[in-house]
Amino acid sequence: MTRHDTATAEDPRIARSRAAIVSGATEVFLTNGYEGTSIDDVAAAAGVARRTVYNVYGDKEALFRAVLAQATEIAESYAARLANVPADVDDGDVEGTLIALGRDLADSIVGGRVIPIRRLLLSEVGRFPDLAVDYYERAPGLVMRTLAKTIARLHAAGALHAPDAERAGEHFAFLTIGASLDRGMFEAELGPGAAAVAHERAESGVRAFLRAYAPK
Amino acid sequence: MTRHDTATAEDPRIARSRAAIVSGATEVFLTNGYEGTSIDDVAAAAGVARRTVYNVYGDKEALFRAVLAQATEIAESYAARLANVPADVDDGDVEGTLIALGRDLADSIVGGRVIPIRRLLLSEVGRFPDLAVDYYERAPGLVMRTLAKTIARLHAAGALHAPDAERAGEHFAFLTIGASLDRGMFEAELGPGAAAVAHERAESGVRAFLRAYAPK
DNA sequence: AGTAAGTTGCACTAGATAGTGCATTAATAT
């Protein structure tokens, strides 16, 4: 994927064009959707000639795929933070740790690009079914797998009673952000108190999770 | 909305055309999206002349709104069933009652039209933000409100301990169908075991809900 | 410098689509 994959370095002009195009394309695709975006729009957003878009990316579909290939960053970064949660919570404050994770998860989703990315992918499930499934595996799927591992560690350490860590991970995720994500998908732009509401939901979700999964 | 709203009955030819068009339009919009659907497609699916579509509905947007106006039936029917759940569960089997509600909710969503409808609306949040918000209030919002009432009744009867019934309703909904709905949105067509998995999720979600909201 | 490679602008093909106008035909109501 990077320029080091090829034996020789890429012409800096192409590299610059490519970066500008994929960035501009991300912007317009997320705003206007796949069909709603013309290559003219992309070129304008990228500050590049229309013809250059075709020179660099070939066609619209390839460009679309390039945009979505980088759409998993948020999930990857959250998963990395999750992986660092130690099994033996230092001061025994499981609730505090999980609440922090829940808030963090909420922040990752509300107000960021996750919701527009999801809308974009979902609107093209019919045209590009592979992209949607792929994204799901690499973004929410990654978070779910990492969450299951973290919970399994907490279970092993006796901080939680969650024999089915995968299921418990689903419950954690949907208790904390389910409602905020679901609602957010239907709102063109977030209301003023959206972040605060998402935090409250995350906290009360974590508390419900702890009641359901407290060690015996 | 019905023909009785106007003083005189509607010409049966218009009524027939209208029904055929809205039904055909529902089919093609759900399959191909708003932009991906031409009036030709609608006319063909409805078995009606292209020109008739324009005569009856005026333009594409009006037709789209007509289609989505009837998209809340599934939620209404689920809410009606919910409203019938008595506060004092006869044989004291709260778990059985809630598991039945959870399975029912899962069935309402997995494999039905809810997922295509959501995809369609979400892909047009930018163009028709009012439709998305409207739908949310009338469908999932209705279910949430009804769920909150039902849980409040169960709380009052001592069958649950859920002082914040609205929050508890969110938790019930997302524990039972959160994961199935979220995953289902990204799948072009459901795998063979999808319904069974959704049922398992619903049941384990209800059990987690009961651990979190058991009466003290 | 000079060569190679990328960028740009412009013209052009080819196809799709929303919506209108109008005359003809068919169904409905009285």
Add this chain to the structure above:
DNA sequence: ATATTAATGCACTATCTAGTGCAACTTACT
């Protein structure tokens, strides 16, 4: 039967879009 109203078919406008070909210009490598 007759008058009304709707459905139909067809031509037509206007617009938009993906993608290509090509010549002129500019930037990068040696």
